[in-house]
Amino acid sequence: MVYLTRHEHFNAAHKLYNPTWSEEKNVEVFGKCANGNWHGHNYELIVTIKGNIDPDTGFLMDVKVLSAILQEHVCEKLDHRNLNLDVDFMSGVLASTENLAIAIWKQIVPHLPKGVDLHCVKLYETPRICVEYFGN
Amino acid sequence: MVYLTRHEHFNAAHKLYNPTWSEEKNVEVFGKCANGNWHGHNYELIVTIKGNIDPDTGFLMDVKVLSAILQEHVCEKLDHRNLNLDVDFMSGVLASTENLAIAIWKQIVPHLPKGVDLHCVKLYETPRICVEYFGN
Amino acid sequence: MVYLTRHEHFNAAHKLYNPTWSEEKNVEVFGKCANGNWHGHNYELIVTIKGNIDPDTGFLMDVKVLSAILQEHVCEKLDHRNLNLDVDFMSGVLASTENLAIAIWKQIVPHLPKGVDLHCVKLYETPRICVEYFGN
Amino acid sequence: MVYLTRHEHFNAAHKLYNPTWSEEKNVEVFGKCANGNWHGHNYELIVTIKGNIDPDTGFLMDVKVLSAILQEHVCEKLDHRNLNLDVDFMSGVLASTENLAIAIWKQIVPHLPKGVDLHCVKLYETPRICVEYFGN
């Protein structure tokens, strides 16, 4: 079994905001991340899959195909968007990096070929903060 | 003469939008950067000053003082903000990286000590796009 | 379960030196790392915690709180210090990256909130050498 | 138990080509990676070993010794070479990153000292694509 990783990139706006709380509570908990006029990030997305090597190609999976899946089902839906307002699969979800990583996992799984398993979604919000999700 | 450089970081939301144009024209020119619900970036700010070394300290300027100036007059005004809505010194200015670099230059100059000149403001919008401004 | 990672940074001096050995043996084993006048590094500290997401915040843990713990209990005690002479929790310990990673683990664990577990302390001594410790 | 990681680097030419296929099939599957005149990469090799700390040195293993093993048995055989033509341990193997990572694993294992286990060979083909192999 080998693990293959592909890095992708998208830019998005968001805010951290719990709609069941008062404005004051949101600012108290989330600080400047709750800014009503939004802020944003260059997200770095690092996706790892695992499985066996196809002896005919030497590939676990063609990384160009993996990249195309990530572009179509993840990056095109997030890039230059507002995570709170524009993204169907984040609707009703607090736009934290933790929740976004899990939502991205769910976007990818249905599109991987048989015999290839998703191993990890790693998402950098800034160069010094990241979240990893392994599926459970 | 030596050159001293300090890297700082801020996250912000923005959109590219010319208010004298129609919505259609904005989308035609700026593409997804014109998204009405904003997008955002991790901006990397790289500021270079120049001058002579103080023989008592071996410093052109104490880099902690330079960092404090950049924090107070630039980063605190931009970090976790909306460049189009929240930033006094970007008011009425198209929020392009080019215009932002020039505006940051103007924010820094008045606060440098005598004998220290601002040499360059370099601003990365993404890891693959940056702008430099040298003051004229 | 998700994993959240925060990068921190500190600079320190050290030498590799076993006080039960002769000077010659130390130089033979540790080479220039045994230089009696010390050398130093920009250490990059990468700490990963794991646990469940709080549905009210979307957070495993507020990364600003994690960063504050790392600053108070690790970085402030190591930054601009001599690992062999100035650091209480490294007293009597050979100042290798391996031992430092384990000592940092012990510094962090008592300060994490309930329900959050320390997963990994990763410590870069140079950009090409790092150590990871997972707690056992 | 601790994990120690060392980064090494080599440059090589290769092509992706299955000799049992027609030229057309190779181009169809491998695209421009099948270019008959070769292309190449700056490979980044990241090797992680695991084991217990030697109390006399504070080391899992002297990282200079690990680096020397990687240089002698891996990098010197790959650097400035053609993976398809010049490398004995890749003879008859499709020169994919997956297969190269596994072949590198086999090159390293016999040379590690007792009590030190190879944990992971991670190989970046480009800054955005990597493969990991853990030995089974």
Next chain:
Amino acid sequence: MVYLTRHEHFNAAHKLYNPTWSEEKNVEVFGKCANGNWHGHNYELIVTIKGNIDPDTGFLMDVKVLSAILQEHVCEKLDHRNLNLDVDFMSGVLASTENLAIAIWKQIVPHLPKGVDLHCVKLYETPRICVEYFGN
């Protein structure tokens, strides 16, 4: 006047070889870079243009247009190619990084819009070696 920079990437094979010299002389001067079976690199291309800001867009030039020019006239001709055999604009030229940077400069200049000047072509052959060319 502002400066705008765009990073692009391509992978290629090459060798350093002077056809007017003997094989022995080539190996003596170029060492393993003269390997007859080629080697290769992940080249990082960093192109800087300069000029005035268009007040309607806030842009020196739309960076997507700059990127498209670099893709069409530089990267598509170099990526996954052999610099010595496959590239028309390197024909008859020693495939050093210095010569490649100058050749890339000549490929870009005719395609820039009026009022935009090419300032610098910076080309990394490895993460630790680069060449810059400023046009004369």
Next chain:
Amino acid sequence: MVYLTRHEHFNAAHKLYNPTWSEEKNVEVFGKCANGNWHGHNYELIVTIKGNIDPDTGFLMDVKVLSAILQEHVCEKLDHRNLNLDVDFMSGVLASTENLAIAIWKQIVPHLPKGVDLHCVKLYETPRICVEYFGN
């Protein structure tokens, strides 16, 4: 004319300390950088030379020769040393990054071949602080 750049690396200990001042004054001005037991850094050294291309080699200068000069006359004298105590060419000089960059310039110039000029010594003390010196 082209510019060729080579990155090198060294680790060293130092403190910032003006021996004509009191201990109090040193701490007041230099803060924790004045720690009597030293601290240290992974310095990143980036040296740029300029000149014309040799038509026989396509080189401004063989980068391996440049690297050997930097190793012999700079890095071997600084690596794993104490800048205040162990380095002849820093004797009597405040060990600031500014002064170190100028001292490194002087170490390199006498060893460059005819027709090759030193253009810039760039020295990173941390990933976010650097100094450049251009020779006057």
